[in-house]
Amino acid sequence: MTWSKVHLVVLPIVCWFLFVIGITATAPAAEIQMQVQAVPPTQSALSPTGQLLTIEDAVRIGLDNHPRIKSANERIGSQQAVLGQQMSAYYPTVSLSNQYRTSQSSSNGGNDHAADTFSSQAGFNMTLYNFGKREGNVQAARETLDATKQDYETTSQDIVLAIKQAYYVYLASQALVKVRQETVRSRELLVRQAQGFYDVGTRARIDVARAEANLYSAQADLIAAENGVKIAWVTLRNAMGSPRLPEQPVAEDSPEVQFSMNLAGARNVAFDARTELKSFDAQRKAADQLIATARRGHLPDLIFDASYGRRHVSDQKGLNTFPLQPTWSVQLSFNIPIFDGFRTTNRVEETLHNYYNVKAQEEDRRQQIALEVEQSYLRVVETQERIRATESAARAAKENLDLAQGRYQVGVGSIIEVTDAETLYTDAQTTYIRTIYDYKIADAQLARAMGDTRVGVLKPGSIK
Template sequence: MAMIAPNRPRQIVPDQQERKWIMTDYKRLLCRLGAVVVGFSSLMFSSVLVIAQEAVPLQPVREASISLPTFQEGEELSLDRVVAIAIQRQPDILAAQGSIAVGQSRVGQARSGFAPQVDGTVGLSRFSPDGSYANPSRSDASYGRYTAGVTVNQMLYDFGKTATRVAIQESSVNSFRADLASVEDHVIFNAKVAFFDLLTLMRKMSVAVETVTQFEKHRVQAQGFFDAGVKPKYDVTKAEVDLSNAKLNLIRAENGVRLGRVALSAAMGFSETPNYRVKDSLNFEQFPVVLEDAMVQAYDHRPDLKALLLRKKTAEQAVLLARKGDSPYLSGSVGASYGGDKFPLDEGWDVGVSLLVPVFNGNRTKHEVGEAEANLAVLAAKETGLRHQIYKEIQQGYLILHEASERIIASQLTVQQAEENYAIASGRYEAGVGNPVEVADADVLLSNARTAHVEALYEYKIAQAAIERAIGVTTVPAVM
């Protein structure tokens, strides 16, 4: 190792000439320092380049659309279009994408441990012996001392600690990607629920409108019979009360549709939307599902389970990293320095290898290992709990789907019977042999039967969506 030579005798140099020398020698100094940095960095970095290249390359985050999707005034929206819009507009999706970007930056930070660490210094000190300021003509007047240097440090071997840190961050990024898929499943499910909610409310409003129409027709008949002296005033009063109750139900149904539109707009990621229509797809289409197969698919495809397993893998790597806390650290360094009170400055350089061996750190490593193992145990318990939750969700969805399927078939028959019953009751009343109670009861039964059929269709669709989410096979349609 070469040392900086002793300072030359101080000489007073005129300021203008000294500045010229300073600028010239500083340029030479920077060129030399740059050559040292480039040469040593290339040499040292090549020793760990293979390790760094083994790391998984970063994948770009799917950027959110700059122009978010929307729709035209009065446009009819299908279920696929609603889901596709929700996927691209919901802020939860954007937040999950941001988490991936954060994780990728952390991977880059961890990989920086493989690269050389370069530090540069430059300084100027002014020394003034006693009395020099009072008498500048003295030979021991104040003088300046200039220093500059650069140091390059390179990790040579740390027993895999840096590589483990990189692996931990890469596993975290993968868990964030699984989180994004889980958030997408949640957004899709909410959009489907809101879509079928609105369709159900619109169907119920149609039932309410038809009920009002039927009671209005009955009121007109009762009034005509009363005016003709065939029926008593009671029939008219009863018909008017039934009509008023039907109108109250219609008011509630109309407001329910308005609330359903608000909920669907929010599920798509809108605060305010133009008027739109929804394509009625509330029909019965058999959804084949085998309980045992659904369980296997869920354990293979469920994104939140994947995310938890990746976090468990990260915790296992964290245990390995903690156990390496007492491992030695081998590093190399090279540096160049310049100093003196007169230009050109004296030169010096150093190069060396150091081995840091931890001896005692107050049992910190032991407790770090204990913390990492405890975190791993927590995640293992959460995995067991999530598997139980998945099993329960699929069983519940399967049972609800089966029940709704049977209710759809039964309610179809009930609607047919209720329509026949209403036709008989209204026909009897028109013929003058029936009474208003029969007509009102038949109308209520028909309204309830139609409502029950709509609700059975709705529950079947929601159960199907719940099973798809529980299995983890939800697909993202393209915006049309």
């Protein structure tokens, strides 16, 4: 048997052997379903409690620990104290004073006169009526307190949105690591196949070099993806207000909610539910009360004063300090403002401008909310449509990769065909994963725009 005949017999056997090896190695890849799953945590990555961090847990941790929540809560306490200060106008002022005074004077005749004075006195002061000034100040403080509470809710919703976005970015980063790991395994297999073909002389060295270049590129992408997971975790724990929280497994599944709503309905819900508008409404009411209070500055005050005490004076003429003699007084004042240098007039102007400023800010915020709702609504509609398209693209790319690998393993296809198919499949998987989490982030933004405090994700297809 000549060498050429041996070559013709051995070559098909070698190709068949490599084909069997390739099919066996790529079988797990063919079983991959188009589902987005987090990278399975290793045993060392378990949290101290051994439980997964759910999105509900992340939100709870953020609302318990975030400094912005604590700051907003302190502002509520501060405004409650302001309300207490205004309420003090309904109560009298009671004071107690004790005084000792010594004096000496000289007359023209050279006679000196010295005296010591002792006094102890309790005072009582109360505004009986000031034509609604204190009532206006108290009501303005109450409305401002209500606005501060609404600002607290706004801060809470902003923090929840930041946590949800960071949470989904972290899950997306983990899913992308899984894609990169599968790409590295696939390209390692291609390197072994190309090397095997080169060793038996059926392929050129360029096939091996191209396969190795693609492998090294995939390994670099995997390193970048793994680093992206670390960055995403840092971002998530910062959003939760816990910068030292150790990394732990994160639950993939989020509760789904389903309801039908059009754009006009979403906008109306936002106008009714957004805490920013409720805050501006309370601020406007407070400003209105301050206007009325400032105008009442032209009206009189009715004030009651009373005092009771003991005092006496001792001098060189024989008067003794003790015992102290009782003294008391009662006074009813009716103070009518006549002219105060236009202070009250300018105060009224100030409160009017503040009122119109609040109204303008409220209208601006209303328009901004309408824009946020429309943008978020359209983004949800877009991403839920893209999910179907990218899922089909990923499925087609997987079929294309299987065909390209099969052709290359039997010696029909080229290395370029396989590497292009691998790149196409990796890109399609990446796009599909990002689209899924883009949808979840868009849904979180829509919920925030509508003032919806739900944690679950809107089921795809709910919005038409």
